[in-house]
Amino acid sequence: MASDETTAGAVAGPGGTPPGPSPVHGDPTVDPVFSEGDGPVDPTFSGEPAFSGETPFSGEPAFSGEAVTAGEPVPVTGEHVVAAHPAAEVTPAFSGESEGRAEPSAREESVAPVGAVDPVFAEPTPVVAVDPVVAEPAPVGPERSPADHQPSSEGRGPSAAGRGPSAAGREVEAGGREVDDLPSGGRSNADPTRALPSPVDGASGSSGDQPSAAGATLPPELAEAARALFGDRLDLAAAYAELLATDGVVRGLIGPRETPRLWDRHLLNCAAMAERIPEGASLIDVGSGAGLPGLVLAIARPDLTVTLVEPLARRTAFLIEAVQQLGLTRCVRVFRGRAEEAAAGSRDREPLTADIVTARAVAPLDRLAAWCLPLAVPGGRLVALKGASAAEEIAEHAAAVARLGGGEPELHRCGVDVIDPPATVIEVVRERVVGPARKKGPKRSRGGRRRGAQGRDR
Numbered sequence: 001m002a003s004d005e006t007t008a009g010a011v012a013g014p015g016g017t018p019p020g021p022s023p024v025h026g027d028p029t030v031d032p033v034f035s036e037g038d039g040p041v042d043p044t045f046s047g048e049p050a051f052s053g054e055t056p057f058s059g060e061p062a063f064s065g066e067a068v069t070a071g072e073p074v075p076v077t078g079e080h081v082v083a084a085h086p087a088a089e090v091t092p093a094f095s096g097e098s099e100g101r102a103e104p105s106a107r108e109e110s111v112a113p114v115g116a117v118d119p120v121f122a123e124p125t126p127v128v129a130v131d132p133v134v135a136e137p138a139p140v141g142p143e144r145s146p147a148d149h150q151p152s153s154e155g156r157g158p159s160a161a162g163r164g165p166s167a168a169g170r171e172v173e174a175g176g177r178e179v180d181d182l183p184s185g186g187r188s189n190a191d192p193t194r195a196l197p198s199p200v201d202g203a204s205g206s207s208g209d210q211p212s213a214a215g216a217t218l219p220p221e222l223a224e225a226a227r228a229l230f231g232d233r234l235d236l237a238a239a240y241a242e243l244l245a246t247d248g249v250v251r252g253l254i255g256p257r258e259t260p261r262l263w264d265r266h267l268l269n270c271a272a273m274a275e276r277i278p279e280g281a282s283l284i285d286v287g288s289g290a291g292l293p294g295l296v297l298a299i300a301r302p303d304l305t306v307t308l309v310e311p312l313a314r315r316t317a318f319l320i321e322a323v324q325q326l327g328l329t330r331c332v333r334v335f336r337g338r339a340e341e342a343a344a345g346s347r348d349r350e351p352l353t354a355d356i357v358t359a360r361a362v363a364p365l366d367r368l369a370a371w372c373l374p375l376a377v378p379g380g381r382l383v384a385l386k387g388a389s390a391a392e393e394i395a396e397h398a399a400a401v402a403r404l405g406g407g408e409p410e411l412h413r414c415g416v417d418v419i420d421p422p423a424t425v426i427e428v429v430r431e432r433v434v435g436p437a438r439k440k441g442p443k444r445s446r447g448g449r450r451r452g453a454q455g456r457d458r
């Protein structure tokens with residue numbers, strides 16, 4: 001997949017700038033679904049953007065020289081991830097309250113190197129050979145056949161084929177093999193809702209601590225909104241909700257008490273972002289976690305080409321399996337690594353870029369801009385799902401965003417008249433390509449000598 005056909009004009013989205021933040025009473029961005037501690041995994045990040053030099057956009061993206069970090073794959077030693085505050089993910093840094101540091105579990109330390117697009121979709125290698133986490137016996141969870149989770153409308157495929165983030169080497173041709181194995185060229189003949197809770201049957205969600213598919217049931221009062229946002233992909237959204245409520249809980253990615261709120265606080269909020277994303281766009285979701293919002297957007301919008309960027313192995317393992325089980329391998333790929341690594345590229349891999357970069361509950365706006373703007377094509381946009389403090393974040397970080405090459409951050413509300421409250425997003429256009437920070441050293445004259453040294457040499 002190649003990325004880069006997009007120009008500034010191609011990413012203008014619908015909607016206008018609302019007067020201010022909505023009176024949010026449920027704030028999805030300060031309440032991610034994860035149950036474990038986690039947060040930004042770059043222990044060296046000080047909170048200050050790593051850029052200072054600036055290259056006015058010339059029309060040619062200059063990605064190779066502008067990455068924040070070295071692009072080489074980083075062996076997972078456990079040292080690159082520093083000790084965590086266990087509550088970091090429940091009160092993530094983006095809210096301005098606390099800075100989380102990820103502490104990987106033993107399982108997460110023992111997995112494949114960071115920094116490569118997971119080849120599982122591209123190569124005939126079984127998942128187990130790539131990532132030992134996946135090789136472990138599945139903990140528990142309802143039996144399901146692949147056909148149970150096939151989408152009803154997968155196969156419409158991205159209309160922007162070839163416009164996705166750059167891929168090279170082993171990176172994905174997101175996965176034809178798995179989809180091709182299905183009947184009808186990727187569509188299952190089976191009833192896609194078979195063995196799934198009916199998305200609108202009105203059963204109450206799980207309130208206990210045990211993983212339960214019932215917890216993923218769409219509450220009847222949200223059925224209309226869900227139909228509006230997911231359309232004929234509602235059954236696929238229901239399959240994803242079930243995955244979150246079962247495997248997601250078993251693997252510790254989601255707190256069991258979160259499952260009754262999956263639809264309103266998570267799936268619908270994320271799906272509402274879709275109205276800000278132009279038809280056929282390529283999209284990179286930074287810090288996807290269990291797939292929010294990237295996987296939800298891929299479900300709601302089969303025209304998108306989506307790359308999920310997530311550094312933690314247990315999460316990427318879940319993401320890879322979810323993408324496969326949902327039959328989304330044609331338009332979704334998983335990159336294991338940090339946003340900075342994705343943007344940097346490496347000897348074997350082009351830097352990733354996309355028209356739209358999304359994030360939810362990952363970092364405050366200045367840090368998000370530092371991580372995400374380099375992933376956007378010039379003229380592309382960061383679309384960050386935020387909470388009630390979005391306007392304050394803009395006021396606080398607009399200057400830093402500008403230094404990073406971003407335009408004036410805009411606040412938008414999504415899903416007005418569909419969900420209550422509407423989702424709040426901050427958007428930033430990547431107006432200029434900004435180079436990496438240069439180390440400060442003694443100033444040199446054009447001839448390469450230090451100023452003042454000339455006289456002394458004589």
Ligand SMILES: C[S@@+](CC[C@H](N)C(=O)[O-])C[C@H]1O[C@@H](n2cnc3c(N)ncnc32)[C@H](O)[C@@H]1O
Nearest residue numbers: 032033039040041287288289292338339360361
């Ligand atoms: C609080 S979780 C949010 C997950 C998901 N977006 C959601 O809303 O549920 C933050 C996620 O960002 C990831 N993350 C942290 N720093 C990152 C970075 N520099 N690049 C990419 N992902 C990062 C973490 O591994 C974690 O999965």
